[in-house]
Structure formats: structure tokens, C-alpha cells
Amino acid sequence: MQRTPIIAGNWKMHKTTDEAREFAHVVRSLSPDGKVDTVICAPFTSLNVLVQELQEYPVAVGAQNMHWEESGAYTGEISPGMLTNLGVQYVIIGHSERREYFAETDETVNKKTKAAFAHTLIPIVCVGENLEQRESGKTKEWVREQVLRAVEGLSSEQAKQLIIAYEPIWAIGTGKSSSAEDAQDVISFIRGTVEDAFDAQVAAQVRIQYGGSVKPDNIATYMEQPDIDGALVGGASLTPESFLQLLEGALGGRK
Numbered sequence: 045m046q047r048t049p050i051i052a053g054n055w056k057m058h059k060t061t062d063e064a065r066e067f068a069h070v071v072r073s074l075s076p077d078g079k080v081d082t083v084i085c086a087p088f089t090s091l092n093v094l095v096q097e098l099q100e101y102p103v104a105v106g107a108q109n110m111h112w113e114e115s116g117a118y119t120g121e122i123s124p125g126m127l128t129n130l131g132v133q134y135v136i137i138g139h140s141e142r143r144e145y146f147a148e149t150d151e152t153v154n155k156k157t158k159a160a161f162a163h164t165l166i167p168i169v170c171v172g173e174n175l176e177q178r179e180s181g182k183t184k185e186w187v188r189e190q191v192l193r194a195v196e197g198l199s200s201e202q203a204k205q206l207i208i209a210y211e212p213i214w215a216i217g218t219g220k221s222s223s224a225e226d227a228q229d230v231i232s233f234i235r236g237t238v239e240d241a242f243d244a245q246v247a248a249q250v251r252i253q254y255g256g257s258v259k260p261d262n263i264a265t266y267m268e269q270p271d272i273d274g275a276l277v278g279g280a281s282l283t284p285e286s287f288l289q290l291l292e293g294a295l296g297g298r299k
């Protein structure tokens with residue numbers, strides 16, 4: 045099964061609207077290769093400008109969170125319909141920073157994942173263990189539970205379009221990336237978990253990214269692994285030069 049690689053930048057809480065526009069101008073002039081699906085997940089305030097500036101280019105725009113309801117008295121929240129109305133195509137769900145600092149749970153992750161599909165947004169669902177879990181040998185047990193809870197109630201057709209990002213928490217923003225072999229081991233296990241939840245066909249189609257201190261100089265080692273379909277990148281996605289190097293590196297690692 046040939047899966048199209050997908051590289052997504054997660055800007056987290058970085059960049060003003062003006063800075064986002066500037067970034068888009070540079071990325072446009074360098075025209076990334078369409079063989080890698082490319083996404084920029086930006087703060088809500090920059091989504092509109094990115095959609096406008098990148099509409100003729102093979103770079104999709106994603107949000108970093110959303111509410112699962114369509115509308116209502118939820119001060120400060122953004123609904124799935126508000127995102128699709130802007131032209132946003134992807135949404136990160138359950139990033140570990142949201143789980144840790146904003147009380148995101150497996151239950152809200154599942155609600156948001158279903159809501160994303162109901163609005164034709166492609167969810168990038170994040171899972172991953174912390175250092176203590178890793179050191180006590182609980183990584184697989186933990187991510188299996190996170191994956192199974194996230195996909196509850198999805199149809200097979202929806203699950204095939206799902207993107208899962210495996211991000212060991214201890215590797216995020218620390219410069220301590222997981223080795224490509226360790227990431228492959230967990231990601232292959234996640235694919236097996238998807239097979240248990242659905243079937244082999246769904247498991248063969250679902251795309252699974254690695255995230256955690258991915259840089260232009262190490263991305264190819266991840267992409268060489270048979271089950272790793274791309275990366276979710278924080279810090280190294282913040283300059284257009286580095287972002288474009290990531291795309292080149294991703295292609296370099298693809299046989």
C-alpha cells in the first residue's frame with residue numbers, strides 16, 4: 045500500500061497574522077513539491093490569511109484545536125463549521141500540550157475527531173507517552189488506549205482518512221528525538237491497533253506521523269521506516285527555509 049507522505053507544521057502559539065503572511069509569501073515563491081501532502085497548522089488568527097495566500101499552492105491549512113459542537117454558548121471556542129467556512133482542511137486534535145494544559149481527555153478527543161469528520165475536516169490525532177511511562181515500559185499500553193478511545197464510533201471510511209501523530213511527550217521541543225527504529229516500533233504497533241479496531245485494509249491506509257524534535261537533518265531517517273508516513277513538526281516548521289528543507293528531506297527519505 046503506497047501512502048502519500050504528509051508533513052505538517054504545527055506553529056503552536058507563534059506568529060502574528062503579518063508574520064504568517066510573510067511566511068506564506070516565501071513558501072509560495074519556493075513552490076513545494078506536490079508529492080508530499082503539506083499542511084501548516086497555525087493559530088486561529090492566522091488561518092484566514094494563510095488560506096487566502098496559499099490557495100493556488102499545494103499547501104493546506106490546518107487548525108490546532110476546535111470544539112466539537114457546531115455553535116453555542118462556549119465563550120472563546122471555535123467550531124468545526126467556522127474552520128471549514130474559512131477553507132481550513134485539517135485540524136490537530138489531542139496534542140499533548142492540550143491534554144496537559146487544557147484538560148483535553150480521550151473523551152473530548154473522540155468527540156472532536158467525530159466532529160471533524162462530520163464537517164469534512166481531516167483530523168490529525170496526537171498520541172504519545174510521557175517519560176515515566178516510557179521508562180516503566182508502558183508506552184504501547186498507553187498509546188493503544190489513546191488510539192482505541194480516539195477512533196470509537198468512526199466508520200471504516202472515516203478511519204482510512206485519519207491521520208495519527210505519534211509524539212512521545214519527552215521528545216517534544218527537547219531536542220531529544222526518538223530513534224527512528226523506536227518510532228517505527230511504536231508506529232507499527234499503532235497500525236496493528238488500528239487493524240484490531242477496524243481491519244487490515246483500514247490499517248494499511250491510515251497515515252501515521254512521527255513528531256518530536258524532527259529537523260531537516262533527521263527527517264529522512266524517519267521517512268525511511270516502512271510505517272512512518274510523515275512528521276508533525278513544531279520548532280523546525282517556523283521558518284520557511286527550514287520548513288521547505290523538511291519537505292525536501294521527507295522526499296529524500298522516501299524510497
Ligand SMILES: O=C[C@H](O)COP(=O)(O)O
Pocket residue numbers: 054139211215216217218219255256257258276277278279280
Ligand atoms: O506538534 C509538534 C510537536 O509537538 C513537536 O514539536 P517539536 O518539533 O518542536 O519537538
